[in-house]
Amino acid sequence: MKNRKHKLGLVPVVAxxxxxFSTAAFGVDIDAAKALATQNxxxxxxxxxxxxDGPAYKKVAEKYRGKANAETRLIEHITSGEKAKFADGHxxxxxxxxxxxxxxxEQIRNLxxxxxxx
Amino acid sequence: MDIGTLTRPSARYSLIALIALGFVSGILFWGAFxxxxxxxxxxEFCIGCHEMRDTVYQEYKESIHYSNRTGVRAIxxxxxxxxxxxxxxxxxxxASFEVWGKIIGSIDTKEKFEAKRMELATHEWQRMKARxxxxxxxxxxxxxxxxxxxxxxxxxxxxxxxxxxKSCIDCHKGIAHKLPKEYEEPEEQ
Numbered sequence: 305m306k307n308r309k310h311k312l313g314l315v316p317v318v319a320x321x322x323x324x325f326s327t328a329a330f331g332v333d334i335d336a337a338k339a340l341a342t343q344n345x346x347x348x349x350x351x352x353x354x355x356x357d358g359p360a361y362k363k364v365a366e367k368y369r370g371k372a373n374a375e376t377r378l379i380e381h382i383t384s385g386e387k388a389k390f391a392d393g394h395x396x397x398x399x400x401x402x403x404x405x406x407x408x409x410e411q412i413r414n415l416x417x418x419x420x421x422x
Numbered sequence: 423m424d425i426g427t428l429t430r431p432s433a434r435y436s437l438i439a440l441i442a443l444g445f446v447s448g449i450l451f452w453g454a455f456x457x458x459x460x461x462x463x464x465x466e467f468c469i470g471c472h473e474m475r476d477t478v479y480q481e482y483k484e485s486i487h488y489s490n491r492t493g494v495r496a497i498x499x500x501x502x503x504x505x506x507x508x509x510x511x512x513x514x515x516x517a518s519f520e521v522w523g524k525i526i527g528s529i530d531t532k533e534k535f536e537a538k539r540m541e542l543a544t545h546e547w548q549r550m551k552a553r554x555x556x557x558x559x560x561x562x563x564x565x566x567x568x569x570x571x572x573x574x575x576x577x578x579x580x581x582x583x584x585x586x587x588k589s590c591i592d593c594h595k596g597i598a599h600k601l602p603k604e605y606e607e608p609e610e611q
Contacts, residue, residue, distance in 0.1 A: 335603070342606070343596060343601050357575050394574055396573045396575060402484075405484075
């Protein structure tokens with residue numbers, strides 16, 4: 305019993321370590337990622353947790369969890385203007401995320417890593 | 423010169439000469455005043471100070487209002503100064519506070535500018551909202567948006583905004599400049 309309590313006490317520690325490993329350890333600048341998303345009006349169509357016109361970012365992270373090409377795939381999605389499929393079935397070009405200075409791939413990568421770490 | 427000199431009727435000049443003089447002087451004053459006011463609407467004037475040139479101007483140069491497919495450019499005054507004379511004059515009078523800011527150096531470094539960006543942006547958003555985004559609507563019009571040419575999602579949002587009585591600035595903030603770091607999108611979690 306005592307041993308079980310001891311193990312349960314580790315749960316928040318493990319959770320905290322997992323979160324830290326998924327963001328800070330990979331050097332994700334959360335504020336910069338959210339600022340870039342706001343600047344590009346991403347939150348007009350996406351929410352972190354809710355379905356809007358686009359899928360929730362947590363759902364995106366879930367979809368790509370454990371996939372080796374996740375980062376490359378998402379970068380391609382938000383920088384190429386490829387077609388995005390909407391809930392009603394229609395397709396339209398996804399907005400190309402712009403950075404300042406232009407085409408700063410580190411900022412794009414940081415945004416994608418933030419989404420994937422959610 | 424005593425006050426009587428100014429108020430006493432002229433015994434030397436005819437009424438016609440005085441009216442003609444007043445008319446010509448009026449034209450000259452009006453022309454000079456308008457020319458000076460229009461000069462302050464030029465982009466070169468706006469970026470004459472490093473406070474604008476090193477910050478918001480650099481951001482604007484990366485925006486679609488500076489460079490785009492069709493070659494139509496909106497300069498500072500197109501978005502920040504009303505076109506009609508009365509409101510333009512009021513805006514210019516209000517801008518005298520900005521001159522005071524320049525004198526006391528309230529945003530004379532990038533750090534000071536960033537510290538005040540939210541306050542400055544909020545003032546401008548409030549001004550635009552109070553004028554129903556008229557400076558945007560000088561070029562953009564809900565009724566001129568084509569459902570064929572505009573993507574379905576923004577078109578749907580635009581028509582919903584029109585029905586709700588919203589104007590451009592309600593949704594489009596920070597389109598030519600960086601958003602303040604304190605700004606949060608309403609939908610953001």
